[in-house]
Amino acid sequence: MTHAKDHFAKWLSDAHALELQSIALLKSQIARIENYPDLREKMIEHLANSEGHEKALRGLMERFPGAQSLIKDVAGRLSATAQGLTGAFSADEIVRTCMNAYVFAHEEVARYKVLLAAADELGDSTAVAVCERILSEEKAMADWLELYLDGVTRLYLMRDERDLLAKR
Numbered sequence: 230m231t232h233a234k235d236h237f238a239k240w241l242s243d244a245h246a247l248e249l250q251s252i253a254l255l256k257s258q259i260a261r262i263e264n265y266p267d268l269r270e271k272m273i274e275h276l277a278n279s280e281g282h283e284k285a286l287r288g289l290m291e292r293f294p295g296a297q298s299l300i301k302d303v304a305g306r307l308s309a310t311a312q313g314l315t316g317a318f319s320a321d322e323i324v325r326t327c328m329n330a331y332v333f334a335h336e337e338v339a340r341y342k343v344l345l346a347a348a349d350e351l352g353d354s355t356a357v358a359v360c361e362r363i364l365s366e367e368k369a370m371a372d373w374l375e376l377y378l379d380g381v382t383r384l385y386l387m388r389d390e391r392d393l394l395a396k397r
């Protein structure tokens with residue numbers, strides 16, 4: 230299973246880099262939201278979860294010598310900050326933020342599904358347990374955002390129509 234192990238180590242590194250990106254992105258988004266407290270609260274909760282994911286992955290990486298995400302971490306953090314601000318100058322910032330978060334959550338779901346299958350193939354029960362736990366939290370975030378997208382769009386349009394604070 231040498232090849233499978235190598236693949237797992239690589240996917241693990243990628244997932245870890247993505248978590249670092251997620252943490253940076255969430256922090257920049259949380260700092261900007263002003264008038265959507267339920268979203269802000271959910272993001273704060275997911276930030277805490279993501280910090281847990283990052284730590285758990287780091288723990289797994291120590292057992293897989295091929296796993297490391299040093300260079301990508303830096304690039305990931307920079308691009309996360311950029312992404313977090315992508316919508317900052319648009320009138321519909323809050324809607325864009327939610328769409329970005331929804332896409333991001335699904336990318337994470339996809340990555341943990343792959344990691345979980347690979348961990349299972351390797352017969353690594355510790356890695357399976359870690360991936361299952363993270364996957365369920367990512368799915369919960371994706372599902373929450375799926376419901377929220379409808380409401381936030383309507384709320385944004387209503388506020389915008391009445392010239393209330395709608396943007397973020």
Ligand SMILES: [Fe+2]
Nearest residue numbers: 248251279282
């Ligand atoms: Fe995560």
